Amino acid sequence: MQLAVNVDHIATLRNARKEQEPDPTTAAHLAELAGAVGIVCHLREDRRHIRDHDLLLLRETVKTKLDLEMAATEEMLRIAIQTKPDLVTLVPERREELTTEGGLDVKTMRAALAPFIEELARHEIPTSLFIEADTDLVRLSAELGAAYIELHTGTYSRLRKPDEIQFELMRLRKSATLGRELGLHVVAGHGLNYINIIPFKSLSDVIEEVSIGHALIARAALVGIDRAVRDMIQLLN
Ligand code: PXP
Numbered sequence: 001m002q003l004a005v006n007v008d009h010i011a012t013l014r015n016a017r018k019e020q021e022p023d024p025t026t027a028a029h030l031a032e033l034a035g036a037v038g039i040v041c042h043l044r045e046d047r048r049h050i051r052d053h054d055l056l057l058l059r060e061t062v063k064t065k066l067d068l069e070m071a072a073t074e075e076m077l078r079i080a081i082q083t084k085p086d087l088v089t090l091v092p093e094r095r096e097e098l099t100t101e102g103g104l105d106v107k108t109m110r111a112a113l114a115p116f117i118e119e120l121a122r123h124e125i126p127t128s129l130f131i132e133a134d135t136d137l138v139r140l141s142a143e144l145g146a147a148y149i150e151l152h153t154g155t156y157s158r159l160r161k162p163d164e165i166q167f168e169l170m171r172l173r174k175s176a177t178l179g180r181e182l183g184l185h186v187v188a189g190h191g192l193n194y195i196n197i198i199p200f201k202s203l204s205d206v207i208e209e210v211s212i213g214h215a216l217i218a219r220a221a222l223v224g225i226d227r228a229v230r231d232m233i234q235l236l237n
Pocket residue numbers: 006008042069089091099100130150188189190191192211212213214215
């Protein structure tokens with residue numbers, strides 16, 4: 001199972017002080033050097049973390065695969081066509097949410113999604129649909145012309161009881177297996193961390209890649225603090 005790194009929260013930190021640091025593009029390069037197979041960023045309507053300029057810099061410099069997460073809006077379609085990421089992941093977006101809370105309502109949105117995915121394909125941009133692990137949604141995603149599905153692991157990541165975890169892993173496996181049978185690339189993400197990734201690895205035969213943001217950036221801040229403090233003390237002395 002390979003790792004794609006979401007750099008949104010490097011931008012969250014930068015924006016909190018309206019400074020230039022830390023820079024998500026630099027974080028992306030370091031993640032690539034460490035072995036990430038892709039870089040993910042979510043350009044939200046409110047630009048709360050990644051901004052348009054970040055996306056341009058990332059597009060110019062990411063050497064692996066740039067995955068642009070976005071809502072299916074006219075504005076985002078225009079930006080995607082202009083910047084040409086390697087992949088667009090369509091996600092639901094609500095202004096008041098802290099993070100992407102659920103999967104795309106592919107059933108209700110199917111009439112709007114079909115031409116959207118087609119337009120991206122016309123510009124040679126493959127689409128991934130961020131969906132709940134539900135076989136009907138997997139089938140529909142394939143019918144709509146998606147090249148990838150990203151299975152939402154939010155439910156999985158919140159479970160604590162072993163039997164519930166096993167049940168959820170089975171549900172994810174069923175959808176992932178069907179996705180592969182239908183010729184889709186199958187990836188997954190949301191809420192994965194250094195603990196729940198261990199049982200999750202049992203799906204490595206059906207899920208190619210995981211997309212992780214918060215847990216990685218949180219750990220980077222903590223494991224980096226020792227070095228950061230030592231560097232400052234050395235300068236002070
Ligand atoms: N995949 C998608 C589609 C997302 O929206 C997010 C959150 O931005 C992630 C993966 C990463 O989730 P987390 O930050 O919890 O690792």
